[in-house]
Amino acid sequence: MNDQDIKNLSTDAVNLAGTCAARYVDSIRDKRVFPTQSDLDALRNFDEALPQNGTAAIDVLQQLDLYGANATVATTGGRYFGLVVGGATPASMGASIMNAAWDQIAIMENTAPTAIHLERLAAQWIVDLLHLPNDGSVGFTTGSSVANLVGLAAARNALYENLGINIEECGLTNAPPLQVVLSEQAHVTVHKALKLLGFGTNQMIKVPCDSQGRIKPNALPEIGPDTIVCLQAGNVNSGAFDPFAEIIPEAKQKGAWVHIDGAFGLWALASPDKKHLAESAWLADSWAVDAHKWLNTPYDCGITICRNPKAVHEVMTTVAPYLTSSENVPPKDMVPEFSRRARGVEVWAAIKEMGQEGISDLINRCCNHAITLANGLQELGYEIVNDVVLNQVVATIGNPDDIKAIAKFVQDEGECWFGTTVWQGRTAIRLSVSSWATTDNDVKRTLESIKRATESVLK
Incomplete structure (x- = not known):
């Protein structure tokens, strides 16, 4: 194979992929939100034993387009309300395609100059948007x-x-146990992280919450310099925030470390209309937030921010003779991943595309859609069981089996998608509005689908 052959193969593959991707995006708003059973059955066309011989790149991509595209979930189409999933803005989606073509190893400047430059800029924009310390560590994770x-x-x-x-020298052996104080409704990813770090359940004190899933400050245990306090910005069901202003100053005064899990809720700080919900969040020591949620970058992209860069770098730094030193701390020393994709490129693109006002408008628009959905569900006879303060709506009607049947009806119809949850002991539907692509018409169509489902199930 000569140079021209290699060039032609790569160019033809990228051109075909671009054509297929453009066709997919062009039809996304008319696509079923969840695939049909026949679409899922068609995935069997991929099933084969390990190929002994190769297949032309064009044929591989055509197979992906033919059998794969129809079996995807239309999370970018405007009517996906499951989990807390954002869409992908046009610029961030395009940047992701370019980023794939660049295929940079985003660990330090001499492996990915453009990517690292954009990541540093995106990091500064993130802390500016969220009004967090601008001299901390910002890393991009999965x-x-x-x-x-x-x-x-x-x-x-x-x-x-x-x-x-x-503990870098002695490990956790014979080290006195730390105390972790967290909400009884802390997200499962917090529990996973604590387990990976060697914390046992006996070290975790789960604090009772109020009816909206907020920690009760008067139920906090004694806190000291051996304590990590985990708080939440945006309860995954209700969207509520722990009372930061009541908890953080006292915890810090007693020498504790305060961490905020703000996967989607921390973005409220980017909206002048919603930032009061996260009052005093900036006083914490570390924060976690997702770009692939409310910033609407493509999957995957999380962001970890720490007030004390030294604390992060001492845990994450990697040293090897083949790694060159850098004036600035490289991305490889801010997160666990060594080899990783340049996620910050898409973060930069999304912020550049929307700007501060556009991001604020996105947050407010989603919250307004949530209120419209809640009002429409009430008109259909549903009880809204959370205070709709952000982008989450939890509603119930009938009995648990009715709720599950209604959700299945809507999912099978394909007009929109949402799941069920159990909130305060009650089975309910949960809608999360997080996409830039969701319109008033999408909300209207969603309510009409729920109406059809409700009338069918409760007839």
């Missing part, structure tokens, strides 16, 4: 699962250092 891990790892090591224990 999502809040790892972003929480980074913040909590920094907390663990920093608290032990303050207690005169260097």
